[in-house]
Amino acid sequence: MKGFTAAHVPDQTGKTMVVTGANTGLGFETAKALAGKGARVLLGCRSQLKAQVAKDRILASYPEADVVIVELDLGSLVSIQKAAQQINQEPRLDVLINNAGIMVPPLAYTQDGFESQFGINHLGPFALTSLLLDKIRATANARIVSTASIAHRRGKINFDDINANKSYSAWARYAQSKMANVYFGYELQRRLNAIGGDTLSVVAHPGIADTELPRYIPKPFMLMMPVLKLFFNSAEQGAWPTLCAATMEGVKGGEYYGPSQRGEIAGPAIKVKSNRRGHDLVVAKKLWDVSIEMTGVDPKL
Template sequence: MSNRKGFTEADVPDQSGKSFIVTGANAGVGFEVSRALAARGARVLLGCRDEAKAAEAITRIKRITPKADVSWLPLDLGDLESIRAAARAVAAEPRIDALINNAGIMNPPLMRTKQGFESQFGVNHLGVFALTSLLLPKLAQAPGSRVVVTSSIAHLKGKIDWDDLNAEHSYSKGDRYGGSKLANALFFFELDRRLRASRSPITAVGIHPGVASTSLGRHMGPAQWAGPIVGLLLNSADKGAWPALLAATGSVKPGGYYGPIGFGGIRGVAGEAKRALQAEDPELAKRLWDVSIAMTGIDPGLLPA
């Protein structure tokens, strides 16, 4: 790494000939990840729900990198049928070197996905589980391929309400967000264990972007983001992209967890991040795996570690 203390965009090597999927790629961290990869010569599929927003992002990227190889991948992580359609479209690609699961929602009012799941668990975890599972055969075709799963600092105090996963009895938006991010952490932990046990060529890693100033926080209210002091503490979207770029292109450990290493993990260059003990609990991880298969009807087909 050229940066002595950690990884930045400047450390991303040439990616010519490689292909990446970035979910939530039209704005914020996902856009910055896509822009940086395209600038390094990669083909980037922008996984987005909205065609107009995807087209706008593609135009912005091509303004910076005129020869950028970027395309829209229609994808709604709140709809399992959309996820299946996206996986079918990806099957026609010559290769996929990494799936960067970046898209997510944070602290919305109680909403439901197309299949009726509580939206934060449904989009942030079940959608990611389903998409990743369906793309594993494609990823396995490319040597050194990777799956990147985005968790959050919020996972550190997260709890999964196993008795009320669909929020039919109670709903606290902050608690549900923390639970969904703990689910992300447990998912990549278990995915890594099973990939290695299966001798798969795919590497699974987790990341968090720090506390990035993006549209993700739009449901939190203006008070959360007001004032210049708060602004100074937050990571910008381009710096929030550094952990994902490290995870997708840098030197990583299978099952590793990466994020900003400055100011309590909120901002700064990317490196190894702190995770909760419960995020590495094999019993919890297996329980989540089994529940995810039951809820989505999609089985990754990997034997337990």
């Protein structure tokens, strides 16, 4: 196989999966594909109205689909706790896909006082994963998928100003949050290996996909979008690496999947490599400890 697409997703009947940010873009396409293959899919969304629209769209394509809405705001630890309580009522949890995120917004802070990109893109998924970990580990061959980005290549964790109290560059903070996703995905697998079991932590990135995510990109770039989009993945294609990481047979923990063409911008999914910093054990452990301290949620791994 030259690359993985939605057509390669195996039958998922009997499995339960959570997709965060499932009301639009990559999350919606991921949830739709999994529901179409028989999975029970929980849509983790901040807006109940948008989540209902997404659910209706999935049911329009797959009338027999099993789709559930979970209210989830990754910018609120209280919301994350409530969502985790609902999800933990499920008999099983085969796959958690941490897809939701924001990209290069103006400086803002979450309800808990975290710089918004670091809070929503990393700390929120860290807390949610931690709260669901017992349920995930109790399900045979379960997987946790972290969604990174090409932007991680320039990312560094600014521990001295983690909340952007001193300075803020939207792009640097986005890259930091995506670098954190890579560190977390790898460190999680190392810690899972240490305690044994068959749970996998896998990282994926969509390349550059045509979604609502870049709504804050400067106007000159937006004017060029009609031309640039010709070289991008569609949202449906951008979901391929995530679907690959979540469902392909033979995937191993600690692997990284992305598009196969044009420098990982587009195309079917294959195994790719993150930057070398992503394998820095010292930084990964420090980020893990800082994440526990900031969220007050300990995965106990």
